[in-house]
Amino acid sequence: MNYKTFNPRFFIVFSIIVAAALMRLLPHWPNFTPVAAMALFAGTYFERKQFAFAIPIAALFLSDLVLGFHALMPAVYLSFIITVVIGATIRKHVSVRNVLLAAFASTVIFFLITNFAAWLAFPFYPQNFMGLMESYMAGLAFFNDGSQGISFFVNDLLGTLFFSAVFYGVYYLAHMRYPVIDRSRF
Numbered sequence: 267m268n269y270k271t272f273n274p275r276f277f278i279v280f281s282i283i284v285a286a287a288l289m290r291l292l293p294h295w296p297n298f299t300p301v302a303a304m305a306l307f308a309g310t311y312f313e314r315k316q317f318a319f320a321i322p323i324a325a326l327f328l329s330d331l332v333l334g335f336h337a338l339m340p341a342v343y344l345s346f347i348i349t350v351v352i353g354a355t356i357r358k359h360v361s362v363r364n365v366l367l368a369a370f371a372s373t374v375i376f377f378l379i380t381n382f383a384a385w386l387a388f389p390f391y392p393q394n395f396m397g398l399m400e401s402y403m404a405g406l407a408f409f410n411d412g413s414q415g416i417s418f419f420v421n422d423l424l425g426t427l428f429f430s431a432v433f434y435g436v437y438y439l440a441h442m443r444y445p446v447i448d449r450s451r452f
Contacts (some may be wrong), residue, residue: 274444274446274447275311275447276317278437278440278447279307279308279311279312279437280321280337280437281308282304282433282436282437283304283308283321283322283325284325285323285324285432286301286303286304286307287302287304287325287326287328287329288329289429290329291332291333293417295421295425296418296421297418297419297421298366298421298422298424298428298438299422299425299429300425300426300429300432300433301326301346302346302349302369302372302373302376302422302426302429302430303369303424303425303426303428303429303430303432303433304326304363304429304433305322305327305346305347305349305350305353306349306350306352306353306368306369306426306430307316307353307357307430307433307434307437308321308322308342308350308353309349309350309351309352309353309354309357310353310354310356310357310360310434311357311437313357315354317452318353318354319347319350319352321351321432322346323343323346323350324349326343326346329440335382337387338383338384338387339381340383341380341382341383341384342376342380344379345357345372345373345375345376345379345380346376348356348372348379349372349375349376352368352371352372352375353368355368360434365430365431365434366427366430367372368430369423369427369430370426370427371425372399372426373419373423376422377402377405377419377422378402380403381396381401381405381416383404384401385397385398385401385402405418405419406419410444
């Protein structure tokens with residue numbers, strides 16, 4: 267088989283990202299989604315930067331066409347662009363520890379950026395440092411009644427950890443079974 271025409275690594279990474287975008291459309295707890303894991307994974311395994319950024323952002327955008335948009339979308343997309351960068355930083359040192367740290371960091375960055383944008387856009391809290399801290403504290407406990415998972419932040423963290431384990435695990439198992447995956451570059 268000509269690997270310049272069909273690149274198995276590209277196919278596997280692309281398929282995982284498309285599956286992640288489709289999983290967003292299934293019923294789930296708020297923020298328990300594969301999106302951050304998808305961005306981390308793309309940053310790690312797409313060697314070409316244009317693919318690492320464009321494919322997960324395009325997948326996110328296409329699923330948002332179905333789910334709908336809101337005023338804070340630029341903050342959401344910015345946080346996932348940063349998550350792709352985080353994924354790229356572990357590219358040469360993929361390990362369980364590094365994936366866990368990257369997943370945690372991406373969740374914290376998503377929380378900080380999106381809650382900052384909400385504080386800035388909607389004056390529910392005073393527009394000063396204390397108001398920002400109040401909004402972050404409220405964001406930690408948002409929807410903390412148990413019916414929607416634990417909280418938006420914890421749901422996001424659990425979702426990112428779970429889907430990162432699935433995506434990186436599937437890739438690792440595929441690589442172990444088919445070593446040509448690691449030799450093919452794109």
